[in-house]
Amino acid sequence: MLKVKDLNVFYGRIHALKDVSIEVDEGEIVTIVGANGAGKSTLMWTLAGVLKGKSGSIIYRDKPHPTVAHEAAAGGIVLVPERRRLYANLTVRENLMMGAFLRKDIEAIKKDLEYIYSLFPILKERTTQYAGTLSGGEQQMAAIARGLMSRPKILLLDEPSLGLSPIYTAEVFNTILEINAQNTTILLAEQNAKKALEIADRAYVLETGRVVLSGSGKDLLQDPAVQEAYLGVRHKAI
Amino acid sequence: MFLQTLVTGLSIGGIYALMAVGYSLVFSILNFSNFAHGTIIMLGAYIGYFIISSFNLSFPLSLIGAVLGAALLALLNVELAYSPLINRRSPSLYLMITAMGVSIFLENMVYVTLGSHFYAFPEIFKQSNLKFFGSDISPLDLSALVFSLVSIYALHLFLIKTKLGTAIRAASYDMTTASLNGVNMTRLIGIVFLLAGAFGGLAGVFLGIKYMVYPTMGWITNKAYIAAVIGGLGSLPGAVIGGLILGLLETFVSVYISSTIRDVFSFSMVIIFLVILPAGLMGRHLEEKV
Numbered sequence: 001m002l003k004v005k006d007l008n009v010f011y012g013r014i015h016a017l018k019d020v021s022i023e024v025d026e027g028e029i030v031t032i033v034g035a036n037g038a039g040k041s042t043l044m045w046t047l048a049g050v051l052k053g054k055s056g057s058i059i060y061r062d063k064p065h066p067t068v069a070h071e072a073a074a075g076g077i078v079l080v081p082e083r084r085r086l087y088a089n090l091t092v093r094e095n096l097m098m099g100a101f102l103r104k105d106i107e108a109i110k111k112d113l114e115y116i117y118s119l120f121p122i123l124k125e126r127t128t129q130y131a132g133t134l135s136g137g138e139q140q141m142a143a144i145a146r147g148l149m150s151r152p153k154i155l156l157l158d159e160p161s162l163g164l165s166p167i168y169t170a171e172v173f174n175t176i177l178e179i180n181a182q183n184t185t186i187l188l189a190e191q192n193a194k195k196a197l198e199i200a201d202r203a204y205v206l207e208t209g210r211v212v213l214s215g216s217g218k219d220l221l222q223d224p225a226v227q228e229a230y231l232g233v234r235h236k237a238i
Numbered sequence: 239m240f241l242q243t244l245v246t247g248l249s250i251g252g253i254y255a256l257m258a259v260g261y262s263l264v265f266s267i268l269n270f271s272n273f274a275h276g277t278i279i280m281l282g283a284y285i286g287y288f289i290i291s292s293f294n295l296s297f298p299l300s301l302i303g304a305v306l307g308a309a310l311l312a313l314l315n316v317e318l319a320y321s322p323l324i325n326r327r328s329p330s331l332y333l334m335i336t337a338m339g340v341s342i343f344l345e346n347m348v349y350v351t352l353g354s355h356f357y358a359f360p361e362i363f364k365q366s367n368l369k370f371f372g373s374d375i376s377p378l379d380l381s382a383l384v385f386s387l388v389s390i391y392a393l394h395l396f397l398i399k400t401k402l403g404t405a406i407r408a409a410s411y412d413m414t415t416a417s418l419n420g421v422n423m424t425r426l427i428g429i430v431f432l433l434a435g436a437f438g439g440l441a442g443v444f445l446g447i448k449y450m451v452y453p454t455m456g457w458i459t460n461k462a463y464i465a466a467v468i469g470g471l472g473s474l475p476g477a478v479i480g481g482l483i484l485g486l487l488e489t490f491v492s493v494y495i496s497s498t499i500r501d502v503f504s505f506s507m508v509i510i511f512l513v514i515l516p517a518g519l520m521g522r523h524l525e526e527k528v
Contacts, residue, residue: 048418073420081418087411090404098408101401102420150419 001026001185002047002065002077002154007056009039009046016042018209019056024154024187029180031196031217032189033230034206040189041082043206044158047187048072048079061153074102076153082162084143088132092123092142095131099149109149116145119175137168144175154185161192173199193230197221205230241373243493244486249379251485252386253448256441257462258469258477259390260312260434266410266472267430270330271463274315274340276456278435281344282308282442283451287357297362305439312435313428315340324427341456348453357451382444389440390478393433397474406430410472461488464508470518479519 002024009017017039024030034040045051047058047065049072058065066072078099086095096116100109117124120141126134131142140160147155157176161169173195180186190196197203200217205226213220220226227233257279264272286304289295295303319340323332363377397403409416409426417423441462445455465484469476484504491503511518 050414050417069414069417070420070422073418079418081415085412085415087408087415089411090408094404094408097401098404098416098419101405146419 001061002187003057003059004043004047005057005059007043007046007058008054009042009051010054011042011051016209017046017053020206020209020211022204022211022214024185026185027180027183028201029176029186029188029199031200031203032187032206033191033193033196033203033220033226034189035191035230037208038206039209040206041158042209044079044081044156044187044189047156048077048081050079073150076151077156078147078150078152078154079156080143080147080158080160082158084139086131086134086139086142086146088130090131091128092131092134093127095142095146096123096149099146101150103149103151112149112151116148119178120145137164137171140164140168140172141175144172144179148179148184152184154187155179157186157188159189159191161190161195169195193226194221197226239373239493241371242375243489245373245375245379245383247486247489248482249383249386249485250448250489251465251482252383253441253444253481254462254465254485255390255478255481256386256437256444257459258466258481259393259437259474260441261459261463261466262469262472262474262477263406263430263434263437265466267406267413267427268320268324268330268333270333270337271471272337272434273334274319274337274344275312275434275438276459276462277341277344278308278312278315278456279438279442279445279459280348280451280453280456281311282435282439283446283455284348284352284357284442285439286443287359287446287451290362291357291360301440301443304443305436308439308442309432309435312431312438315435316427316431321424321427345453345456352453354453357446359447359451362447378447382448385440385444387478389437390474393437394474402426402429461504464504466518467508468511468518470521473518473520476518476520 004020004022007017007020020043032040032043042051046053049067049069052067060075060077066075087098096113103109122138123142123145126138131139134142144160160172164172169192176186176188177199188196197217197220203215203217203220204211205213205220213223213226224235228235260275261272282304285307286300289303290297290300319336320333323336363381368375368377397407405416405421405426409421409423413423445458449455461484465480466477468483469478469480487507488500488504491500
């Protein structure tokens, strides 16, 4: 569905992504694991059409990937950005409706809104509240919900568990599984490696802009290097 | 006397509000003070004047022509002068300086082509005043007030109720995220300038009727800018409230104290506001919780 080949992205003068190649197939959950500054967000912003690659190719559904954000969104690539980025000056409902900005099927939008309220009952309670007044966890729910309102073909989630309590984190990961079960392909960038690898079909490890490891989620969970670097397991005696 | 002053003040305030709306719309999206807005208003006034005096068309047609003309000029302004900077993600200071350049350019174009004449609109509203509780109220003041309030209220409904209006408010908070939601920002910015220009055209015609049409009339938008600052730059209700407060203050000072020190009061008010309430009466205080 999405094929990234030898992608190089510069962030100002910083070479943020170096020859990155990843693949996401239809219906999968693919996880990108990496520390702060590894280039996860840069990859996400590039796939969403906000940043532009200097070289390399991105093929999306057998066509060159649109390089403008609103065209990427129209093509079904929807990013839920890091730190949520809700419109704090809009109500929760207006935020959700912004997710449906490009859609014209009013009846289906209504249905989707009902579905989202059943998925996140807390948002229904807060529907007329300004998004800026929500708690961090509620904001993450709203941000994912706004992404779903776009009816994405592939949903890019950038650090959805950032700054959340363990309870909310668990809820977010359950939601991701549920969304995936509804036939939405998911590309997930996470620092919370254990959870993210557990739910992943396949995963890539990104380090200082390079893909250093890839494999199925389970394989990477067992990998000694990954365990040591991201899961806090010690293999060598001190 | 009091009632008459009140209506005059409100009508001037209404025109200030019309002009301030244009500033606020642009500021809310692009975060810079569009100082070319005054010249767009001036050109709107010229368009309205020539439609009515040279082509002998009716006042409604002149108003519509001025609104459409000014809207298109504002769109041209953004496409030719600002878009190259916006696409390069230049700091908003550059945009503001460019706006000043556009303003100087257009003003001098008018000097070169039309000269520095003062044109007066033909009599549109009857001189005879309406008697109302023993006060004389001019039909011009009344219609300026009604026009400005109705059109601004219509804009408010547009921003609150429609999808496009919601997108404008969303983009005013976060342009990048709006583009992630599928909003074509280039087009949205164009629409915002069309709206600002349309309001400028409306303001220009009423200003022209009330005072006169001349190349530097755009500088009266300094007052609209004050109104926008008092109300809170970027806030639509703020622009209206700021405009009305300023119009009332100026008129009451002119009538009850002296018209020569009127501007002292308006400019002092800006200073006071910038010191005590820099975000204005209804400026943005929203912070996202992290």
